[in-house]
Amino acid sequence: MEQGFFEARGRQASAQAPPFAVTGHVLSLIDPEDPDDPIRRQFFPRQEELVAHPEDLPDPLGEGAVEVVAGLLHRYPDRALLLATNRCAAYCRHCFRRGFTGRGSARAAGPGALEPAAAYIGEHPEVRELILSGGDPLLLSDWRLQALLAVFRRRRPELAFRIHTRLPVLLPERVTPELVAVLSRFHPLRVVIQANHPRELAYACLQAVSRLVEAGISVLNQSVLLKGVNDDSGVLAELFRAQAAAGIRPYYLFQPDLAVGTSHLRPSLAEGLRLFAAAGRLCPAELLPRYVRDLPGGGGKVAMASFTG
Numbered sequence: 001m002e003q004g005f006f007e008a009r010g011r012q013a014s015a016q017a018p019p020f021a022v023t024g025h026v027l028s029l030i031d032p033e034d035p036d037d038p039i040r041r042q043f044f045p046r047q048e049e050l051v052a053h054p055e056d057l058p059d060p061l062g063e064g065a066v067e068v069v070a071g072l073l074h075r076y077p078d079r080a081l082l083l084a085t086n087r088c089a090a091y092c093r094h095c096f097r098r099g100f101t102g103r104g105s106a107r108a109a110g111p112g113a114l115e116p117a118a119a120y121i122g123e124h125p126e127v128r129e130l131i132l133s134g135g136d137p138l139l140l141s142d143w144r145l146q147a148l149l150a151v152f153r154r155r156r157p158e159l160a161f162r163i164h165t166r167l168p169v170l171l172p173e174r175v176t177p178e179l180v181a182v183l184s185r186f187h188p189l190r191v192v193i194q195a196n197h198p199r200e201l202a203y204a205c206l207q208a209v210s211r212l213v214e215a216g217i218s219v220l221n222q223s224v225l226l227k228g229v230n231d232d233s234g235v236l237a238e239l240f241r242a243q244a245a246a247g248i249r250p251y252y253l254f255q256p257d258l259a260v261g262t263s264h265l266r267p268s269l270a271e272g273l274r275l276f277a278a279a280g281r282l283c284p285a286e287l288l289p290r291y292v293r294d295l296p297g298g299g300g301k302v303a304m305a306s307f308t309g
C-alpha cells in the first residue's frame with residue numbers, strides 16, 4: 001500500500017527526471033510480492049526522488065565542459081564518447097545523465113548530424129576508441145547503427161569502438177543475429193553492459209551475451225553500487241561470480257554520482273569501501289571490478305580502492 005503511494009508520488013516527481021519506462025523482460029525479473037525488490041528499485045520512481053540533497057549537482061560529471069562538438073564528449077586523450085541517442089528501453093532511477101536521457105524529443109544522431117563529430121575524430125588521431133553511449137545506442141535500428149559506425153570508420157580505419165548498452169540486460173531480444181552481424185563488421189569492437197544485481201544475469205541475458213561473445217565481441221560489465229539494490233557484500237560477490245561464469249569481464253563498480261534526486265540510492269563512500277573490501281574476501285581477486293567514482297564537477301574517474309587481499 002505504502003509502496004504504491006510512494007511510487008505514485010514518485011511518478012509526479014519524475015516530471016523532472018527520466019520518464020518511467022520498463023520492458024516486459026524487466027517486469028519478469030521483479031518479484032511482485034516484494035516492495036523492496038532490487039530490480040524494482042532501479043526502475044520504479046519513488047517519492048524520495050523529490051528530495052534535493054545539498055550535495056546534488058545538475059551536471060554531476062561536468063560533461064558540458066568536455067562536449068567538443070554537439071553530442072561528443074572528449075575528456076580523456078585517447079577515448080571520446082558519443083551520445084548516440086537520448087532514449088533507453090527502461091529508465092534507471094540512478095541515471096547520472098538524467099537531464100538528458102528520455103527528456104525532450106527523441107534525439108538520435110542521424111548520419112548527417114554525425115558529420116561534425118566524425119570530422120572531429122578525423123582531426124584527432126590521438127582518439128583511438130570511440131564509445132557509443134547515451135541513452136542506449138543499441139536502440140538505434142540496425143541500418144542506422146551500421147551507418148553510424150561506418151561514418152567514423154571511413155575517417156579513421158583503425159578506430160576501435162566500444163558500445164555502452166543496458167539492452168542485453170533490459171531487452172535481451174534486441175541482440176538478434178542481424179545486430180550481431182552488423183557489429184561484427186566493425187572489429188575491434190567491445191560491448192560494456194550494466195548489470196547491478198545477479199538476478200539481472202537471467203537466462204535470456206546470458207544467451208544475448210553468448211551471441212556477442214561467439215562473434216568475437218568481448219563483453220564487460222560495469223555496475224553501480226546502489227542502496228537497496230546491491231549494497232551487500234554477499235550480493236556483490238554473487239554478481240561478480242555470475243558475470244565471470246557467463247564469460248563477462250569485470251570492469252567497474254561505480255560509486256554513484258551526485259545526480260539530483262538520487263541521494264536515496266547512494267551509499268556513503270565509507271560504506272562503499274567497506275562493502276568492496278568485504279566482497280573481495282568472498283571471491284577470487286580476478287573476478288573483481290575496479291571500484292571507482294567520477295570526481296564531481298569533471299575530474300574524471302578515479303580509483304577508490306584496489307583490493308589487495
Ligand SMILES: *Cc1c(COP(=O)(O)O)cnc(C)c1O
Nearest residue numbers: 073074075076079080081131301
Ligand atoms: C567514462 C568515460 C569514458 C570511458 O572511460 P573508461 O575508463 O575508458 O571506461 C570516456 N569518456 C567519458 C567522457 C567518460 O565519462
Ligand code: SF4
Nearest residue numbers: 088091092095135166
Ligand atoms: S540505461 Fe544508462 S543511460 Fe539509460 S537510464 Fe539507465 S543508466 Fe541512464
